[in-house]
Amino acid sequence: MTSPYPFSAVVGLPDLRLALLLTAVSPAIGGVLVRGEKGTAKSTVVRGLAALLPEVDVVAGCRFACDPAAPDPSCPDGPHAVDASLTGAVRRRSALVELPVGATEDRVVGTLDLQRALGDGVKAYEPGLLAAAHRGVLYVDEVNLLPDHLVDLLLDAAAMGRAHVERDGVSVQHAARFLLVGTMNPEEGEPRPQLVDRFGLVVGVASPTTAAPRAEVVRRRLAYEHDPAAFAARFVEEDAALAARIAAARRALPGVSLPDHQLDRIARICLAYRVDGLRADIVVARTAVALAAWHGRTVVTKDDLRDAARLALPHRRRRDPLDPPGADQERLEEILEQELGGPDDDPDGGDGGDERPDGDPDTGGPSPAGTPPEGDGTDGGFDGGPSGPGGRGGAGGAPQQPAGGARDQRAEGAGDQRAEGTEPPAVEPAPSGGPATAPAGELAFAQAPYKTRLLKIGGRANRQHGAHAGRRSPAHGRHGRVVRSRQPSGGKLVTLHLPDSVRAAALRGASRVHARDLREAVKVGREANLVLFVVDASGSMAARQRMTVVKTAVLSLLRDAYQRRDKVGMITFRGAAATTVLEPTASHEVGVLRLAELRTGGRTPLAAGLLQAARTLHGERRRDARRRPLLVVVTDGRATSGPDPMTVTPALAGVPAVVVDCESGPVRLGLARRLARALSADCVPLSALSTAAAHPGS
Structure with missing residues (x-):
């Protein structure tokens, strides 16, 4: 098996690496959404994270990775006896499970064999990707292209920490707590706001804009492709140090204190930024605590608040459905400067660690506002460059693009002018960056x-075989209202029509439902x-x-x-x-x-x-x-x-x-x-x- 690209070998991208490390320290933060153009190592960094996660103890033979010290009471493979001594446990690496865009609902939540459930009275359940990701990482590439019904499943699992399979009176559930990491290219469209809000942190990435770091990226990639094992061996010590630091920060996390005056600051920042709901306040608080634990502090400082707000807030303020997340970076910077830029007002005599050593190679993250990055940024280490989705950091001073991107900011500007009825400048910049021109x-x-009013297509499309779920035109599919039943046309029964199945058995005079009695429900929903x-x-x-x-x-x-x-x-x-x-x-x-x-x-x-x-x-x-x-x-x-x-x-x-x-x-x-x-x-x-x-x- 080919060795994965080492996490420590990635050049630049300090904000992204810090965000992933913080969620590894405190999964309660809620995961990371990575926004960036194609070819910016988004997937490479995420896959490298799996090697740093601490190993977990699981119940031997359990397909749902139950913790032997606190097994899930409703585990389909249970019940499991509590094993405080871990004598019946197996230790394994935390799983990294990838959810493909084209996955079916059965593949995500698992499959119930309805024929065995009705005929034999047995709950024959095959676990899906959510079960495999329990206590690990669920990685969704191109999360903005995920179909709506899969987004709904992720939202439910992320909110409740459990996966449910409900099929015509047959129900199975199991624990599904995982670190959710998604990557996306903003040019291909935005995910639903409800899904974006479920991600605790959002980071924008961009390619290096100077020659030296770009050359270093290519140099390392070619070396990895030539001999993956030898290349990975060069970074074993650095990855091991990061893994040990994650484990130490996890142990220290319960002992970190968040003073009331810092909590008041979080509330004022979120109120001034006009975020929706209270999830933003909670995520900023959790991220600040994780930052303090990561830096070995026992008390949250205002620098922790600043860095946490820059990672957790830009995507949470949207005035219009078509406004991209992260379009108000300047406003956020103003609020942070107003709330955190002055002298410390800690009533207990100081934050106890606002000053951070310059050039700390392991911080991997934001430095105080106005602090220039150290070094030339070509070593691929954590260079401590300016933070936040709007800062400039990474290798060679490459820009860390705002969570919405420059292109999205221009789009939002157009939306603001539209909504307010004001006119934007008639002169547009030339595409090449040259002199401005005035189009005819x-x-x-x-x-x-x-x-x-709804404009729709007449007739009904057939979405049974992977067409596009949506909310416009009528279409047959796996979701919607039941209009009739039919005999299965071959293959596995997808959606059972229970009344007609029982009726077919009754017409035969049978006392139980057999496979030949089963009827499939025909549903009509809507398509995109x-x-x-x-x-x-x-x-x-x-x-x-x-x-x-x-x-x-x-x-x-x-x-x-x-x-x-x-x-x-x-x-x-x-x-x-x-x-x-x-x-x-x-x-x-x-x-x-x-x-x-x-x-x-x-x-x-x-x-x-x-x-x-x-x-x-x-x-x-x-x-x-x-x-x-x-x-x-x-x-x-x-x-x-x-x-x-x-x-x-x-x-x-x-x-x-x-x-x-x-x-x-x-x-x-x-x-x-x-x-x-x-x-x-x-x-x-x-x-x-x-x-x-x-x-x-x-």
């Missing part, structure tokens, strides 16, 4: 979004779609502030698509051509940014927009045939450039579509309705898109 065309600004917007950005849209209304409508539809877990894409047409301003993606925040930058002017090449939509949908169908598209054309139907749009509508035959009619004024030509008929689409007037318009009394 007029720039309109969206107003506050509203709740839109690809919503492709085709937006008219020609000069006619600038008349009478029409583009402001259109942008507000598209912004509202983008928010609706986010809430329904859809992918989104956007095509605009003006002048003589159509442009794909947003390739289909799950990153709705990027869609908000592109919409804010959209300018109007020129003629109306409607046919070009429709052809571009056909090409885009054809490419997406080849990538993911299970996701059904919904085309939303926002136009008044006029075409003043290019061919007649009626000649290109056959290219979109069979594509579910909605035409949002933007025509206004006393004289209306009805061209959008004509286009809708050609596309076999619904036609919705722009004024009727809001639910308030549909229900004026609400």
Whole structure:
């Protein structure tokens, strides 16, 4: 078996390493979410952590890793007798279990054999990944792409520390306490806010921006690939020292004191930062205590509070569903400076350790505000650089990107201007970082979004075989309301329809249910779609502030698509051509940014927009045939450039579509309705898109 890449061999990334070490010291912190672009060693660091975790004692033969000193009373492999002497225990390494994005629900929580349960009265249960991760680490790569039903399972397990399997009156539960670690690329979309909130700490990572650390990363990687065992042997002592320090900090954790005046500071910081709920206060307190134990202190200091707040708070303040987490780093820094920047006011005569030795190679974490990093940052050790998701640390002074990232901050800025009705600067920076340029065309600004009516696809898709769960269009699947039953078509029975199974046995005159009597429940739920917007950005849209209304409508539809877990894409047409301003993606925040930058002017090449939509949908169908598209054309139907749009509508035959009619004024030509008929689409007037318009009394 290939040796894992050593944790100590990773170059830079001090905030990430510190966050992982703190959660290893105190799993009650709630895990770590790692945000960063691809190729920034997120997975490598997480996998290296498993080798540092202390070994655990488990009951011999227990598939659920029960602690022999305090076994789970409801363990399916139990009951186990309490073994204080650990004579019946087996010692093993803490498990690192990876949850793949494509995992099924049965693979995560475990499988119940319903045929044996009904026929033989036996609870035949096969444990899943949650059972395997108990008392270890559950690692979810690309956690933002995890399906909703798996997110719900993780939320339940993280909140209760237990996993439940409920199938038609048959119930099994077991302990599932684990360190949850997730990694994600913000460009691929944000996870649900409820899931983000379950992570105690969030860290943003970025690639080094200077040559020396980048070269050192490549040098070490090549050495590891050439001889993994020899490379790992170079860092055995450093990893062993970190493992010993984790174990020592765990032992010292119960003896760390959090004074009342420091607890008051935490409350004031969280109130000033306007976080939601009280989980933030609890996580900051737990992280500060873990930091004190990690540094060998018995009392929490204000430096511990500062570093804990920078790791635990940036992702907990969101004003809008499309606001990325971590977009208020400057505000957090101001609050920390106000609450912690002055002289210590400890009534007992000092914090007893605010000053931290410079250059401590084992701290792995943030240093006081304003302290420059020591050394050149090329040794890969814990360089004590500036902390927090917004600081600059790591190898060679590489930036530790804010938890939302610079791209997300720009998107949020657009959202703020939208919500407040103010106008951003008309001059945009050049993509290459060169001189600012003023793109041609007029720039309109969206107003506050509203709740839109549901635009959905008719008919029902079949999601039985891995299509995309969501909240828009009807679809058959494993979740939803039961509409009928049927005989299993082959393979394992997934969802039992108990009444019809009993009825089938009764019709045969049998006294018990046999395998041939079993009936499978057919359920109808909802699926996520690809919503492709085709937006008219020609000069006619600038008349009478029409583009402001259109942008507000598209912004509202983008928010609706986010809430329904859809992918989104956007095509605009003006002048003589159509442009794909947003390739289909799950990153709705990027869609908000592109919409804010959209300018109007020129003629109306409607046919070009429709052809571009056909090409885009054809490419997406080849990538993911299970996701059904919904085309939303926002136009008044006029075409003043290019061919007649009626000649290109056959290219979109069979594509579910909605035409949002933007025509206004006393004289209306009805061209959008004509286009809708050609596309076999619904036609919705722009004024009727809001639910308030549909229900004026609400």
